[in-house]
Amino acid sequence: GAGVSQSPSNKVTEKGKDVELRCDPISGHTALYWYRQSLGQGLEFLIYFQGNSAPDKSGLPSDRFSAERTGGSVSTLTIQRTQQEDSAVYLCASSPAGRKRGGTQYFGPGTRLTVL
Amino acid sequence: KQEVTQIPAALSVPEGENLVLNCSFTDSAIYNLQWFRQDPGKGLTSLLLIQSSQREQTSGRLNASLDKSSGRSTLYIAASQPGDSATYLCAGPSGGGSEKLVFGKGTKLTVNP
Numbered sequence: 716g717a718g719v720s721q722s723p724s725n726k727v728t729e730k731g732k733d734v735e736l737r738c739d740p741i742s743g744h745t746a747l748y749w750y751r752q753s754l755g756q757g758l759e760f761l762i763y764f765q766g767n768s769a770p771d772k773s774g775l776p777s778d779r780f781s782a783e784r785t786g787g788s789v790s791t792l793t794i795q796r797t798q799q800e801d802s803a804v805y806l807c808a809s810s811p812a813g814r815k816r817g818g819t820q821y822f823g824p825g826t827r828l829t830v831l
Numbered sequence: 832k833q834e835v836t837q838i839p840a841a842l843s844v845p846e847g848e849n850l851v852l853n854c855s856f857t858d859s860a861i862y863n864l865q866w867f868r869q870d871p872g873k874g875l876t877s878l879l880l881i882q883s884s885q886r887e888q889t890s891g892r893l894n895a896s897l898d899k900s901s902g903r904s905t906l907y908i909a910a911s912q913p914g915d916s917a918t919y920l921c922a923g924p925s926g927g928g929s930e931k932l933v934f935g936k937g938t939k940l941t942v943n944p
Contacts, residue, residue: 719874748932758875758920758934774931806874819865820932822874 717741719823721807727829728797736792736826740809747790748810748820749782753803761805764790797830804828833858833925837935844911845943852906852938854921859899866895866906867920869937875920879906911942 720739728734740747749761760774764784775781779797784790794801804827808820834857844850856864863882867875879888879895881904887896894907904921918937925931 750932757936758922758932760925760931760933763931771931808875819877819880820875821877822867824874 719807719809719821721805721823721826723826724824725827725829727831729831730799731796733793733795734797734828736794736805736828738790738792738807738809738823740788740790740807741811741821742788744809744811744821745787746810746812746820747784748808749790749792750806750808751803752806752825756803758806761792794828797828799830802828802830833861833923833933835921835923835933835935837919837921837938839938840936841939841941843941843943846911846913848911848942849907849909850911850940852908852919852921852940854904854906854935856902856904856923856933858923858926859902860926861899861923864895864897864904864921864923865932866893866904867922869918869920878919908940911940913942913944915942916940 722737745766747764751759762782763771779795782792804825806822806825808822810820836855838853865880866878868878869875881888881895881897892909897904918939920934920937922932922934925933
């Protein structure tokens with residue numbers, strides 16, 4: 716079946732602009748995660764959604780970052796007033812269950828964001 | 832606060848060799864640990880997920896072990912092939928029952944034909 720998809724695959728924007736990144740998880744997966752991978756920094760957790768529970772936003776680096784998950788499916792990560800340090804690959808993952816219940820995460824191909 | 836370290840950062844081996852990748856973590860109260868593979872320009876592929884109650888997991892030529900008491904996990908790759916060339920990442924929960932994953936910086940493996 717279809718895996719996790721993300722769009723766009725590449726995004727180039729100017730400093731100060733807002734951007735929206737989209738994630739379509741695997742159908743039926745209740746858990747959804749956003750991560751950021753910066754050059755030399757490794758993978759960094761951003762936010763976690765599980766069903767209808769309040770999301771875990773503890774990884775969001777600033778209040779310029781926000782994310783929504785509509786109808787328990789598609790998620791959008793929004794970055795307002797982008798800065799050059801926001802340049803990274805943004806990865807989305809979904810899981811049929813939370814990790815504590817042994818859910819394996821399935822990753823999308825990522826969106827490469829470049830802020831000029 | 833969980834910290835995950837992977838050694839070595841890069842490894843180059845000839846085809847056919849057996850090899851071990853190392854992962855260490857500081858918070859031993861983890862409920863599971865996961866190994867991933869990342870190919871250049873692509874997302875992550877989950878390889879193995881080891882629950883805290885398990886000591887190892889096997890999938891084909893891959894075997895991952897978990898030793899909570901020592902804060903270590905290893906990924907053993909048998910009879911390596913050029914197609915195994917990729918970056919291997921391990922990740923564990925940040926602690927406190929959080930779903931937040933903390934990743935190591937990975938080991939870049941090159942298998943030479």
